[in-house]
Amino acid sequence: xxxxxxxxxxxxxxxxxxxVTGRVVKASGVIVEAALPxxxxxxxxxxxxxxxxxxxxxxxxxxxxxxxLLPFGDLRGVSEGCAVIPRASAAEVPVGEAMLGRVLDPxxxxxxxxxxxxxxxxxxxxxxxxQAMSRRRISRxxxxxxxxxxxxxxxxxxxxxxxxxGPGVGKSVLLGMLARSAEADVVVVGLIGERGREVRxxxxxxxxxxxxxSVVVVATGDEPPLLRVRAALAATAVAEHFRAQGKRVxxxxxxxxxxxxxxxxxxxxxxxxxxxxxxxxxxxxxLPRLVERAGNDEGQGSITALYxxxxxxxxxxxxxxxxxxxxxxxxLVLSRAMAEQGHFPAIDVLQSVxxxxxxxxxxxxxxxxxxxxxxxxxxxxxxxxIDVGAYVTGANPRVDxxxxxxxxxxxxxxxxxxxxxAPLANTVQSLRDALEMKETDRA
Numbered sequence: 235x236x237x238x239x240x241x242x243x244x245x246x247x248x249x250x251x252x253x254v255t256g257r258v259v260k261a262s263g264v265i266v267e268a269a270l271p272x273x274x275x276x277x278x279x280x281x282x283x284x285x286x287x288x289x290x291x292x293x294x295x296x297x298x299x300x301x302x303l304l305p306f307g308d309l310r311g312v313s314e315g316c317a318v319i320p321r322a323s324a325a326e327v328p329v330g331e332a333m334l335g336r337v338l339d340p341x342x343x344x345x346x347x348x349x350x351x352x353x354x355x356x357x358x359x360x361x362x363x364x365q366a367m368s369r370r371r372i373s374r375x376x377x378x379x380x381x382x383x384x385x386x387x388x389x390x391x392x393x394x395x396x397x398x399x400g401p402g403v404g405k406s407v408l409l410g411m412l413a414r415s416a417e418a419d420v421v422v423v424g425l426i427g428e429r430g431r432e433v434r435x436x437x438x439x440x441x442x443x444x445x446x447x448s449v450v451v452v453a454t455g456d457e458p459p460l461l462r463v464r465a466a467l468a469a470t471a472v473a474e475h476f477r478a479q480g481k482r483v484x485x486x487x488x489x490x491x492x493x494x495x496x497x498x499x500x501x502x503x504x505x506x507x508x509x510x511x512x513x514x515x516x517x518x519x520x521l522p523r524l525v526e527r528a529g530n531d532e533g534q535g536s537i538t539a540l541y542x543x544x545x546x547x548x549x550x551x552x553x554x555x556x557x558x559x560x561x562x563x564x565x566l567v568l569s570r571a572m573a574e575q576g577h578f579p580a581i582d583v584l585q586s587v588x589x590x591x592x593x594x595x596x597x598x599x600x601x602x603x604x605x606x607x608x609x610x611x612x613x614x615x616x617x618x619x620i621d622v623g624a625y626v627t628g629a630n631p632r633v634d635x636x637x638x639x640x641x642x643x644x645x646x647x648x649x650x651x652x653x654x655x656a657p658l659a660n661t662v663q664s665l666r667d668a669l670e671m672k673e674t675d676r677a
Contacts, residue, residue, distance in 0.1 A: 255317055256269045256279075257317060258281065258312060258318060259300065260314070261313070264304060264305070264309070264499075266305060266318075267297075267300050267301070270318055274293065275293055276292065277293045278291070278321045278325075279303055279318050279321065281312060281316055282318070284316070288319075289312065290305070291303040291318075292460055293320075294460075294504045302503075303318070304460045304504070305460075325358060326356040326357065326358060327356065327472075328355070329355050329471065330353040330355050338449065339461075342468055345452065361474060368531060368532040369532070370532065372593060373594060374390065375391070375658060376393070376417060376482075376538050377655065377658050378416045378655075380412065380649060381649050381664070381665075382583060384661045385664075386586075386603050387586050387588040388603075388658075391530075391536045392529045393563045394540075395539070395566060396559060396562050396566070397542045397568065398543050399545060400545045400546075402570075402573070403568045403573040405489075405542055405568060406432070406440055406488070408579045409436075409486050410439070410440025411579070414444035417482070418484035419447070420447055420476045420482075421484045421486065422484070422486070423441070423450045423469070424451045424470075426488065426496070427454070427455045427489070427493075430454045437450060451468050451472065452465065459495075459499035462493065463493060463496045463500060466493045469485065470487075474527060477536060478533065478535060482535065482536050483535065487540070487541045488542045489544050490524075490542065490554070493524070497517045498512065498513050498517055501515075501516040501517060511552070511553050513553060525562060526561075541562070565587060566586045567581070568582070577647070583606070583610060584607065601671075602662060602665045605671065606665060616633045620633075625637075642667075646668040
């Protein structure tokens with residue numbers, strides 16, 4: 235029986251195979267070169283390894299009729315002549331409601347031992363961001379349950395923020411507080427390049443009961459760079475799926491720095507020249523494409539995204555940190571000095587900024603927030619004199635007031651991870667009380 239053209243297309247679609255195969259001609263380091271004409275960048279391929287399961291890989295470069303493949307696993311067993319089979323729908327990932335409460339790998343396969351997932355829908359792994367003029371403006375505040383953020387650095391629904399932090403200053407605890415307490419329908423967490431030990435700790439200790447409404451996508455630091463990059467893309471695709479259903483999504487990616495490092499490995503392996511601090515140009519092109527996918531679109535759903543950025547040596551002038559701050563709608567800075575003093579969450583209000591706060595906060599909210607900044611700044615400027623006892627009361631009324639209210643303000647900004655979320659109006663009133671504001675005060 236002969237098959238017509240439409241039947242052949244249906245068969246190929248069902249088998250998920252592009253009608254072309256190739257052969258490995260070279261394997262060196264982490265790159266496999268295969269004779270694979272007319273294959274496109276980003277195509278996933280299976281490398282048929284003798285005596286073992288197929289090795290998944292992705293096309294990261296093209297040189298004439300040869301393709302440069304970066305495998306998702308170990309190259310052991312790959313030899314010259316191994317068949318290479320492209321896959322047709324590699325740019326899509328399975329999604330669905332069944333993902334809630336689950337921990338998944340970068341290919342969105344369960345790793346929590348709770349059985350397989352039945353997912354009937356698919357989403358683009360590399361979807362285009364919403365067009366600029368089709369995005370709804372950010373007009374509603376998102377209550378996070380973290381007083382320092384809600385009162386002084388209010389987030390808007392659909393905003394994208396960076397969390398700038400060095401190691402060991404409470405970043406994971408803050409993410410857990412946000413995941414448990416934020417006013418969101420769905421929380422998508424991308425753990426990129428984490429230590430294997432920390433994954434279960436985060437899920438069980440920091441995320442806790444918040445797992446029921448969450449999807450956790452994990453790529454540990456020992457996994458190939460391509461899988462670490464893919465984990466960030468997959469987490470974003472999952473968030474986009476729930477946004478399309480009209481849900482308010484909170485996307486937490488920890489960390490964007492490790493995504494950049496993984497993309498650096500991919501780019502250098504593909505032959506890109508290093509530029510700033512060893513990062514190839516593809517890194518600084520990929521980061522804006524990734525973060526622009528979050529935010530509001532023309533529908534009723536939204537993605538409010540927070541991306542952690544690791545400040546090496548507490549240096550906020552790192553090239554990746556600079557690129558991220560330029561691409562996002564604000565940043566939270568976690569201070570090591572505050573963490574060493576036992577102040578958690580260690581959010582440095584003066585170094586942090588929310589670029590949409592004035593659009594989502596009422597004037598009665600902006601007044602105490604601005605006054606808190608003024609008093610914290612006045613105290614910091616005079617801290618040297620205050621610490622050595624050289625400041626004379628009455629020399630500066632603003633400093634006098636800062637000294638008076640600072641203990642109450644610091645107590646307000648400190649928060650235990652187990653504190654319950656308070657309504658935004660209550661949080662603002664608590665800040666006014668800490669500042670001892672009267673109705674006649676103007677910030």
